[in-house]
Amino acid sequence: MTSRDGYSWTEQAGLRPGVPSIGVITPATNISSSNVLYDVVIIGAGYCGLTAARDAAVSEGLNVLLLEARDRIGGRSWSSNIGGYPFEMGGTWVHWGQPHVWREISRYQMRTELESSFDFSRGVNHFQLNTSGGSATMSHDEEDALLASALGKFVNVDGAFGRKIMPQPHDTFHIPEARELDNISARDRLDAIVSSISPNERSVLEGFVLLCSGGTLDNTSFLEFLHWWAICGYTYQGCLDYLITYKFRGGQSSFAINFFREALSTKKLTYGFNSPISSVNDNGSKVEVTTRDGRQFQAARIICTVPLNVLSTVSFNPPLPAGKRSAIGVGHVNQCVKVHAEISDKDMRSWSGITYPENPLIYAIGDGTTPAGNTHIVAFGAHQHHIHAEENVENTLNAVKSLAPGKMDIHRLVFHNWSKDEFAKGAWFFSPPKLLADHLEDLRARHGNIFFASSDWAVGWRSFIDGAIEEGTRAALAVKTELIELHKPVPNL
C-alpha cells in the first residue's frame, strides 16, 4: 500500500508525493458502531500509542479504540520499501542497551534481524570534512578520534565527562545541580570551551550537536545533549553504537506491525485511521473525543500520544493546566531534514562526511547497498540553514552533491518533510534551554481522565523509539490499574 506521507524523486518520474509502506493499514477502520463506551481511547498509532493499545487490549481485556490521523502506523518512525530496499523515513536505529525497544525486539524474536549501517570493509573507507576552510579526508579512526576529543571537552562540565552531574541518565535531575545546565544552550557551552578546541574539532562538534538536536546552536539545550551523551554510556563510541549503527533489515515498519497485529489478535481492538482529533472533552465521569470530521467517541480514560508540537491543535476541555500550556507554547526545536540518496558509486558505501556550516545537509553516511548495486547515502540537516526538501528539488540535489563533490551521481531521493507534517511539526523531540527543567513533570502529568504519553517526555531514551514504548507501557499500566481498582476490586496480597 502507498501512504500519503513521504516523497520520492527520480530523474525519470520527477518528484512524487507518497511512498509505499507495509505500515499502511487496510481496511483503514474496523469501527462498526458509534454507541460504544470504550474503556480507553488511544490517540495516535506511533510506537507509544501502539504499545499502549497492545498492552491495554491484551491485559485484562480492556475495550480499546485506537485513533490515528494518518493512513499508517509508526508516527515519526516508518519505512518505505522501494526497489526491494527499506528507506527509513524517520526514526531508524536501535540497540540492545535500549531497554524498552529491545524487550520488544527480543519478544518478537527479531534480535537477529539487525544489520549495521556501517561497512568499512571496501570502497573509499574515509571521512570527508568540508568546512569554510576547505575540504579534507581522513580515516574513520581519525574521524572517531577527532569527534571523541571534541565531544569530551564539550561534555566535561564535572571533571568526569558528565558521570558526576548526571549519574543516572533516566533520572535527568537526580543531581539537583543538573538543573542549572538547562539554562545554557549548546552555543553557550561552545563559547566556554572555544579556546581549547581546534577549528576541525569545532566543525565536527557543531555538526554532531546539530545532528542530534536538529535545531540551531542557540536553541539546543546543553543539558539535553548531555542527557543523550550520558544515556549513550558517556563515550563517543557509545553514541555511535546507540544512535546510528543498528537498523532492521526489513525496516522499522516490519517491527511496528507486530504491535498492531498482536493488539488486533485479542479481538478487543477497535481502530480508525485517517481520524485526526479536534477536541477532547472530559466531563469527569467519561471523556468524549471528537474527530475533525465530526465523529464522536466516548471512553472512561484517554491516552493522548499527540506530539508536543502538535498538542496546540487539539482543544481540551477543561483547558490544560498552565504548566502544560506553557510547555506547549515553547515546543521543541527539532526541524531535522533527513534525505536518502541512491547513488551509483559503489565505493561510497564506506564513506562518511560532515559539511559545515555552508550546506543545508550537514552529516551523512554510506548506509547500505541497494539490490540494484547502488550506494544508499543518508544525510541530515537541521533548523540551521533549513530547507524543505520537496520545495526545490534542484536545491536538495545540490545539497547532497555538495557533501562529496563529484561523487554523488544521484538516481533517487526519498524523504519525509517532518517540518511541514501537520501531525509532527518537527522530527524527534529536542528541547530548547529551560523547557525540561521547568516543565518535564508538567508534560508527564495526567489531566483528569486524560493520560499524556509520548517519547517527547520519556525519562530514559526521550526522543527515541525506546522512549515511546516506555511511555506507552506506563500509560497502559496506569489506565489498567485505575480501571481495575474502580470497577473490579481484587484482593490485595
Add this chain to the structure above:
Amino acid sequence: MTSRDGYSWTEQAGLRPGVPSIGVITPATNISSSNVLYDVVIIGAGYCGLTAARDAAVSEGLNVLLLEARDRIGGRSWSSNIGGYPFEMGGTWVHWGQPHVWREISRYQMRTELESSFDFSRGVNHFQLNTSGGSATMSHDEEDALLASALGKFVNVDGAFGRKIMPQPHDTFHIPEARELDNISARDRLDAIVSSISPNERSVLEGFVLLCSGGTLDNTSFLEFLHWWAICGYTYQGCLDYLITYKFRGGQSSFAINFFREALSTKKLTYGFNSPISSVNDNGSKVEVTTRDGRQFQAARIICTVPLNVLSTVSFNPPLPAGKRSAIGVGHVNQCVKVHAEISDKDMRSWSGITYPENPLIYAIGDGTTPAGNTHIVAFGAHQHHIHAEENVENTLNAVKSLAPGKMDIHRLVFHNWSKDEFAKGAWFFSPPKLLADHLEDLRARHGNIFFASSDWAVGWRSFIDGAIEEGTRAALAVKTELIELHKPVPNL
C-alpha cells in the same frame, strides 16, 4: 516471614539457619482443587517463572499454576532485611542498559529506587591487593587502570577488544569463528598472554575472572567471559557499571514481589510453594506434573524454569533428547561463595580489595552503611579454594578478616550456600568450555509440550536477572500464541 533459606551469624546468637524475607509468600498455596486442567503449569518462581506466570495470567486470561520448591519467590535472587538493612543473598545488581529487567523496573515505577554500591566520598578510599608477593594499597583510579589494562589484554583476541569477533553480544555466534573461542578456558587464554602482563595485572585479572565465573580458571569458558565483556559494552568501565554498581534500596525481593502481586491480581493465578517436582509426563495431548509429595497437576503446556544443574533431579517422560541430556550432564561451573559481613569500621565504606590466590574469599567491596552505622562488606569466593561458609564459621570469619587484616571487626555474617542448595546446585550460570558452542540451542529447545526457560540459556544477559525475564517473556508468549492458535482461531491481519 522467615525463609528456610540462608544463614546468619552473630557473636551472640551464633550460626542460625533461615533469614527473614518479604519474598516468603503466605499462605503458601491457594490451590483448592486437584481436578483442574490448567492451560500452563510453570515450574519455578524465580524471575523467569514469575515473568512467565505474570505474562500468561495477564494475557488472554490463561489459567496458570505456578509451582515452587522453596517457601519464597526469587530463586537465585532474593534479599533479607536484617536490622533495617537489605542483604542480597544472590543476584543483586541491575542497570538501565539491561533491557528486560529495566523494562520491568520502569514499568513498576522503581527507576528512582536504585542506589550505588560504591561511595568513595569518605573513609579509606583505596583498593587493597593482597597476593603471595605481599600487600599493597592503591587509589581506586589506579585499581581501575590496572584492571582495565589487564582485561584489555585478556579480551583482545581480534585487535578490536572483542568487537569484531562478537559484534552482537545477544547473538553469541553471530560471527561463526566465535565458536572456536569456546574451545579454550580462561587458563588457556591467560597462558597465551602471560608474557605481556605484570604480576599485579595477573592477580587482579584472575581474581576478576573468578568473580564472574565462580569456577576455576580451568573450567571457565573464555568465550562466555568474552560474552560478558561484550554485553557490558567492551570496556572495564562498562563491566563495573553493569555488573556491580546499581542495586535496589529495598532489596531484590521488593522488586520480585511486584511480578507475583500483578499475576495474582488477575485472579487467574493458582500457586503452590514448598512443591518440588519429581516428574513431568507428556502424553502428547496434556502433561502431568508430579510433586515429590505425590500431588499431580495437569496442563496443556509446561514452562520448566528449573536451573541447568538441577534438571537431572526431575524425571521427564518421554525422556529428554540426547543434546539436552548431554548438556545437563556437563552442567555449569559456578560455585560462587557470597558472604556479607557487617563490620564496625565506618571508613571501610570506600574500600575494595582482591586477595588472591591464598584466600577462599577473593574479591570484596564496601557495599553500604547499615542503620547501626556499621560498614557492609560483600565478599565473593569461587570454586577454586571453595568453602561451605556455614560448615566452619571460624574459617569463614578468618577468610573475611584476611581481606583487610586488622580492619574487619565483624558483627554479623549473612550468606546463602548456593552450592549445597538442592534447588540451585550453584550460583548464576557460567559455562565450561564447549558447553555453549555444543548445546546452547539444545538447552533452548522445547520438548513436546514442555518449554524450557531459564537465565541459564538466555541469549542476551545470560546468567543475569535480565536473562531470566528475557526467557520468561519468551516462554509465555510462545505458550500463549500456541494455545490461541490451537483453541481460539483469530483473524489474521
